[in-house]
Amino acid sequence: MISKALQRNFYGWMLVLPFVLTLLVFFVFALIRTVSYSFTDYDLFSPANFVGFDNFINLLNDELFLRATINTVTFSLVVTVIQTVLALGLAVLLNSKIKGKTFFRTAFYVPSILSSASVTLIFIWIYQKNGFLNGFISQIVESTPYIVSAILCFFILQTVQVIHHRFIGLPTRFFDPLLAIISLFITVVMVYITNRTGLITSTPMAISMNWLGSRDDFGPMPVTLWAITIQNIYTTVPTIMLLFLAGLQTIPSDLYEAAEIDGANKWQQLRHITVPQLAPVTFVVVTLSIIGTLQMFDQVALLGTSSPLESRITLAYYVYHQAFSDSGTPQIGVSSAAALILGALTLVIVFIQNKFGVKEKS
């Protein structure tokens, strides 16, 4: 029996050996070295001297580091919240009983499979001062008269129709889907006519907003990071949507049937059935999303010198920047200390999220 158990242990360890080796060398050993470097003034070339907590103290006095920390945490929270909500909405929409779901699922997923390098470059082009986004916004602003009159027209038509329906005794709600289609159709025709006859005119506009190169803040984050936020959401929402979609398919349909009998509307069903039932998936999604966004690096590196360092820097980039910046000697000590803070921050935020945020069991 003893030899059996020994044998089992031996085989088990033989099979995990390749994995354990990589884990020990590239993770455990590396982590220990990072800890030891963080207490020295190591620079890759000359021997390291022990400096105690100097690196950590210096970091707390370094404005760029503080900026990077604030940027990272804010970015992580903003992106996680927005993309979780959007992905849930998209999953619910895609989960409705319609044909051709596979097509939409595939189409939505494309941004998620492409490399962050490619997508970031495409977005940097979109965000250029004379780029597509500013051109697009200019056109929207230019057509404000049309948009405003279209919205007015739509609501007037809808109101008239709904009042008529109520008057003849039909239980029609204000956003009735059928009447809305009719209102929309008439609105489009009206706007086309006003455009052709020149009843409403627009003046050319040129918006040239500085998305990437600006030093300004918008709310809690630099404008540049907001631009990256949009790109990050664009590429990550599809992945999360798929996870939610898989979760939605496990919710028993009799829950909804029971709710319908009790007279719960769609919104109440979403709040009281879908969201609680999805809690295990949401927990995973939020945790993965926090870990992912806290290490945001690629976009910052690809932005390069076209944006000021302080309006794009994140902790992950700060760590790299201290170690391999183009100018000066590698500050491995400082870099390691910052890396440890990044690692600790990740653990703390994940812990707080598990403790007070979305729970695995609702």
Add this chain to the structure above:
Amino acid sequence: MKHATQIKSIPDTYYKRRRLAKTAWVYSALLLIAITTLGTFAIAFMASLKDNALSEPTNFNFGQVRPSNWVGALNLGLAGNNAPLFGGFAPGADISFEITYAVSDDDSFATPVIKIPRRRPGTGMAAALTTNYAADYAIVTSPVLIEQQDNVNYTLKRGVKKDFLKGKSATWRFSVKYQGEGPVIDTLPLDITTPRSQMLIDSTLDPSRFERRGRVASWVNMSPGLIGYVFRSYVRVWNESVSLETGQSLFLSWTSNSFFIALAKVLLTVVIACTAGYAMARMSFIGARFLFLLMIFSMTIPGQVTFISNYEIFNALGILNTPWAVITMLVASGQVLIMKQFFEKFPRELEEAAIVDGASPLAILVHVFLPLAKPALASIIILGFQGAWNDFFWPMVVLTSPADVYTLPVGLLSLRNAYGVAGDWSLILAGSFLTTIPVLVVFIIFQRHFTGNNIGSAVKG
């Protein structure tokens, strides 16, 4: 609601129509979202075809999408180098070209001045290597007036301002010939100068741009061939970024590096994930629980925390700037987890018979479990390929010089640094799109492994 009681029964069709209308709204919403996601790529792709991706960003009616130019480019490529697709300027070339100008009725025509300028093609590293100029071999025949017309409507463009005018037009024809013997030259630039009031309204091939306030119509290449014209940036990204030492296309090196690294990484991942996943799922050995916790811990720690030590390891081994530094730096925790969770689902009886027969664990894994694990294997292979292909941070750290050793994402960064300042975004976008092709192909072939429920079940555990 008072009125609702007045009608005793609401007809069935009332609800049926509403349900249909609602479905229509859902479809419209889905379609709108699909247009937003795919449209972003579509507009960027269109822009990558333009001569200058930043000119008139919302205008998508430009030379490269007009069939008349496709025909022109094809014929010109044929005349210049007997190459309808890629064009060029070779000995024996005799390229005939027509240009039509318009002026207002009280103005008179001036004969256009035609010149083959001595211009370096592009802005990249290839420009530094250019030794042959079309200008040294080309002779231009003087333009012959072949047609005149009255009552012509034309548009006078001055920046964003457009004036719709009426006047007369004149068409000239000239040819560009290759004089004597010499090398085949890729690009044949062309400049045609006229007075400001004389407007170019038609030509065999639309000009690339106007210079000097509309006086000079300029062609980057007047014998481009079809692909050379429509996909000029793509041809450029391939040809123009070359190694200064070997003269070889860098983009080609990056592509082969990326393929080699991704495939080797996938192979290693599969071996590690299968063996470790199997052992952790089916065998109880001392330390298994601790190993599991360590694995989860390693997944939460960012790569930036451990990269310095790993950099030093590869530096000490002397394999920085080789593909091996990227391939072997592999902690496959995520993939091990997927395989472990997949193997856990199988019933105990599956392996018991084999154990009784005295089969070793490795034999059981290979002969019993792996044949059943195809879906999970497909997932880790495909996602592993995608991950390795798109990987950016670690290759950027260990692959620094020479530029031949980069992978595609790192290469894109160098393109962005080299061409971004000059504003040459057509080329950067073209590079981005070329980079995405392999992953897109894998996605289209294996899309159910991407969007199927495997990923979901792996995460849900």
